[in-house]
Amino acid sequence: MNVGVCEWKFRAMKDRSLNAGAAPNGLIIVNRGIVEYAANEEEVALVIAHEIGHQAANHIATGQRNQAVGALVGAILLGAAGAAASYRSPNSTQITRSAVDAGANVGGAIGRISFSKEQEREADYLAAVILYRSNIDLDKARGFLVTMARASGRKETGMLDTHPAGPERIAGWDRAVAEIRASNGGLPQRA
Ligand SMILES: [Zn+2]
Numbered sequence: 001m002n003v004g005v006c007e008w009k010f011r012a013m014k015d016r017s018l019n020a021g022a023a024p025n026g027l028i029i030v031n032r033g034i035v036e037y038a039a040n041e042e043e044v045a046l047v048i049a050h051e052i053g054h055q056a057a058n059h060i061a062t063g064q065r066n067q068a069v070g071a072l073v074g075a076i077l078l079g080a081a082g083a084a085a086s087y088r089s090p091n092s093t094q095i096t097r098s099a100v101d102a103g104a105n106v107g108g109a110i111g112r113i114s115f116s117k118e119q120e121r122e123a124d125y126l127a128a129v130i131l132y133r134s135n136i137d138l139d140k141a142r143g144f145l146v147t148m149a150r151a152s153g154r155k156e157t158g159m160l161d162t163h164p165a166g167p168e169r170i171a172g173w174d175r176a177v178a179e180i181r182a183s184n185g186g187l188p189q190r191a
Helices: 032-037 041-056 059-086 092-109 117-133 143-152 155-162 167-182
Strands: 009-013 020-023 027-031
Touching (some): 059 117, 117 167
Antiparallel strands (some): 020 027
16 A cells, blocks of 8 residues: 555544545544435445545545546536435435535535545445454445445436446445455455
């Protein structure tokens, strides 16, 4: 592993949008929205482990070069969150729109750093390893990716393909989990 940071700090934000992030110096930010939209603790653990994965693989150092698109990524992610939330709400259109608006703002705060698709895959893989070794139910945690995938199928979140969500990400997760279970939590050689 290309470890940049071994000590992580966690910050819980009051923001009710569905977002989380990894920032320099081991900072991991989790919005209240993650907890509200998650179906169980395992799903929240997946989000946190994913951000730890970004830190552990030292993605922050390279991600900082991509700051310019951070706000855009934030808007896309939160647009998806709004769509996901709307499944449970009669005011779906309004919620989605306000989530996109909020997303552009939060993107400036949380989404200053964006990662490549390969880095996102790697963060998911590391998240699965972390959860496996922590005895957290990987199948329950997977539900969060399903929620994201459902959101990505919505018309208003068509730009979501720049952020990993959907069948491809779930398939990657399932492959990772199968490998990790077979190796009893081992890490593969880094490419
Ligand atoms: Zn990520």
